[in-house]
Every structure is written in structure tokens, then in C-alpha cells.
Amino acid sequence: MSGKYFLATFGCQMNVYDSNLLGGMLEKRGMQNTSDPESADVLIVNTCSIRGGAEDRAYARIAAMKYYKRRNPDVRIAVIGCMAQNHGEKIPVELDHVDYVVGPDNYRGLENLLFEKKPKVTRVLTEQNAFENYPGVMARLDSAVSCHITIMRGCNKRCTYCIVPTVRGVERSREADDIVAEVERAVSEGVREVSLLGQTVNSYRTEKDSFASLLRRLDTVSGLQRIRFMSPHPRHFDMETIRAMAESEKVCNHVHMPVQSGSDAMLKKMRRQYTRARFLEIIRELRAVMPNVGLSTDIIAGFVGETESDFGETLSLVEEVGFDSAYLFAYSPREGTPAFAEPETLTAQEKQERLERLIALQMGITEKKLDAMVGRTEEILIEDKSSRDATEWMGKTDCFKKVILPDAPGMAKGALVRAEIIARSGITLRGRVTST
16 A cells, blocks of 8 residues: 555553554555545554543544545544554444554554555454564654654553553563664654653663663763653662763753652552652652752542542642642543452542642642742753744753743754743743853
8 A cells, every 4th residue: 555644643652652653664665644634545543541531532533534434435444552452342343434453562463454455344453462562663753853762662560540551561671772773863863852651661671771771871872962751660760770860961850750649558559569758768869869850740639549648648748749740630440450340439529629639739839840940041952933922932941841932043943052041921931042
């Protein structure tokens, strides 16, 4: 098959990377990407199963694609990703216009099927492969400045609220040489910042390399300016990694580390494999060698069995750490997880009330953190023009703060500039360029 493919992506950065991975495979075979589904020969939806809302949105998008099948019976429609793995044979029952249902370990199979005769019945490829890391395949780049690169796939953790191990399979790490080669290719095409991805990214390990040694290797890549990673698991955050971060010039001064709860009882019930005390110890270790490190996290409010006392411990941990920002969620049961079988102990209204209290607390901390940056001079990586004003630019600090800057000589995508922070507007900073 030649022609064009359209790809819609739902979910996390790993799904975005997988979409670009499949895109790279198809483009190597001569296909072209299009943002217009009307002109596409293949319509692909990369799906997420982390929350029910994500699945609902994906189902709605796929259902709407029947319109294109009616207009052109030869168009092919593929559902890929976590929801495809999770629901498998159920999808073509509800969506009979779908031609392929493909899990995350079977993108090579989809690539081959697309270049064969169109199937008369839906092909479902959801067999998991504990060794598939797509060696030799590089994802297409969708940004001129930064990109995400998956360094490991799957997850060996069994957090009781999480569907990822079921849909993504067991943990396996890519060879460091392949990762370095992909980073070097990205840099050669203009990328200045890479974000390393893994479900528990700091548990990365091969026979030759650890996560810390990988960071040190990437720190030597010529032309690369910044290295980020997400999401590390507290269970695997050791001093070797912290030293590598502090001693590597290009590793950013920012850590996104999910805590999920401040209560030891809830952490145990979630099977998070660390305690509140250990999490706080990691924070102290990070700040000892990286005093201005930016910290962000994920927290679940209202997990099954959470008492008011448990929630209070989460609030106190948020205050004690002083996260720069946080992704905050009300607990949403997911079928197929261990916690799904347990009866809910809170109403939707009670979970929402706790979430709102958590948001209010974190917002106050975030605003204070941003206010404290006013007057400081920061290095900003310019990402693009401001979406609101074409005479301004948007970039991020080393510690992952968004900054809006006026146009100035030397400003361009990928430029590193120094700027004085002059004001806060909501959760965005405004600056004045001091040197380019």
C-alpha cells in the first residue's frame, strides 16, 4: 500500500511515542502522514485505558469514523494501543467498521497487514511479546525542538489501581546503543531536548547499562542541550541516579515523581513498594545536591478505603514537600485491576470534594513557587511562538516552568536564551530577554 495515513492519539507521552514509532514504520514503506482524515487511505486511533473517560472519548472518535468508511469502502481503520489490548475482540462487536485491533506489541504485524489485501473480517492482534522492543525502528519526529524517546516498555509493578501491566506487558529495556543512536538522529534533525520515557523509567537496566549510566552516556551527545525523563518510581530512586543527575550537565533540574498518597496505609494498599518516610528521604537527597530542583508529582484522591485521616496525611505531605506542580485525580476504578473488586468506600461527591481541597492547596503552593522566581535570571529553551500573541515566544526553564518572552534578535525555535523573570500571570511566567 502507498498513500496516506491519519493517526489520532489518546493518552500519555508513551502513546504519542508509539504513534510516531508506527508512523516511522509506515513512512519508511512510502506512506505519508496527513492531518485530514478525508484524504487518508488508513485511519488509525491509538487508544488509552488508564481511565474510563479516555476510553469513552476513543470509542466516540472511532464510531465517528464510520462516516469515512461509508464514503470510501476501501479505507482501512485500525484501533491500536492500550484499549485495543484491553478490549480485544469486544471492539469489532461494537464497532463493526474496524478492520484491525492491534495491541502495543504488534505494530510490526499491523505494518505488514496494511501492505496486504484488505481483510474480509477484523484482524485482532493482541498476543503479548515479552521481548518486543522494536529494535532498529526509530520514531518519526513531530517537533523541531523536543521529542520523547521510549527507553523501556512494559511494567513489573502491580499497583492495585493500574491497568498498565495488563495492557503493556512485562518490563523490558532497550539496548543503550539503540537509544543513543535515536537521540543522535533526533539531534541531527534539529531536536535540542529529549525526554526519556518508561512506565518506571529509572528501573531501566540492561546487561551493560543502568539508568544512571544511560544518563551519563546521553550527556556526551554533541548538540543535545537538555535531557528530561518520566516517570521515575520512588522504589528505584537511588543515590547512583541522583549523582548522575547532579553531575550531568544536560540533565534538567526537574523531577516528576508520582507519590499517589501521603498515607502509609494507602501506599501499602496501592502496592507502591515505598513508605512516606522513604519518599521524603528521596526529596531531601535530591535537594541536597540540586537545591533548586523543580518537583512535580501525581496524586490520587479518594482511593478505595481512604479515610479522612489518610487524606489528611496526603495534604500534609504536599505541604511538607512543596511540589512545584502536581497532576491530581479522583480515584476511578478500572476493570481488570485488583482494586476493582473492592467496594467503593466514598461517594463520587466525597471524592470530588477531597480532590478540590487538594487542588486548592497545591495551587497556593504553585503560585508561591512561581512568585519566588520573579527577579531571577533563567535559561529558557524556546519552543515556539506564543499561541496567543505572534509577537511573543514561549519556552521553558530548566526546572520546567513555562515562560512567555517578547520577540528579540536571535529568537527562534530551539534557541537557548537567558531572561529575567519579571512577573507571574496565573501559572505562567513572563520574562525579559537579557542575552541570546
